[in-house]
Amino acid sequence: MxxxxxxxxxxxxxxxxxxxxxxxxxxxxxxxxxxxxxxxxxxxRGNGAVILLYNTTTKNIVLTRQFRMPTYLNGNPSGMLIEACAGLLDNDNPEDCIKRETEEETGYKISKVEKVFEAYMSPGSVTEILHFFIAEYSNDMKVADGGGLEHEGENIEVLELSFETALQMIDSGEIKDAKTIMLIQHIRLKGIL
Structure with a gap:
């Protein structure tokens, strides 16, 4: 309305x-x-989607690390940021977008995702709404190395780490990305891992 x-x-x-x-x-x-x-x-900048991949057997999650200029300008000495896989919708629906981004960035080909919520991340200045997803992954879903698309200037490192390590990294400040913290806390609150 x-x-x-x-x-x-x-x-x-x-x-x-x-x-x-x-x-x-x-x-x-x-x-x-x-x-x-x-x-x-x-x-x-358009709307986006973000996903946290989790493995109930190993209790691991998949994150990414890449250079983010705005964090560098705001005091992050390396400019590197640990994040959940994310991307802009680019005229796709959120589910198709996040499946595409997951394969491009992490190398995992997933077919089933669960949408958990939507959120504005910086509503005082940015129009973007993010669609948040989670999905279970396993090693047999790995179809490529990931790392993003070179022609888009992406140079993404794929990180697989234990859920407990990720929680500790939030406490230590190693993970400072809001969307990533929100998804990790969602997994924790729902008792998924």
Missing amino acids: QNSNVHIEKTEILSDNWYTLKKITFNIQRKDGTTETQSREAYD
Whole structure:
């Protein structure tokens, strides 16, 4: 349902170099009935999907490690970030997207995924909604090395580690990625591993 208290007055494109950064000027009705004009910037990079692969026999999970420039600019000395496999939908439905991304990034070909929830990760400035999935994996599902697509500039390291190690890495700060922490905690809360 569209919010009738918001009226967009003007939208300006500030950048469309990588994705689209817009400045939106709008009127919003406050609780006291007065109307206020505000201006906000919103970065639109499309929607995405993320998955945590887990193995109930070995109690392992599969994560990735790759360079992330924004973390480097914000104090991460190496710029390397440990994450769950993720990608943009690119006009796919979320389930097809995450199956494709899983094979490209981790080398595991999965056929069955379970959607667990959706979440906005940075709603104050980014339009993206993420679709969160989990899936069980086994060694016989490994069809390639993974590592991402070279033509997309991806250089991804695949990490298979114990669930307990991953929990310790959250506590130590080695895992700082929100989507990854959310999925690891989901697995923990549901007693899956």
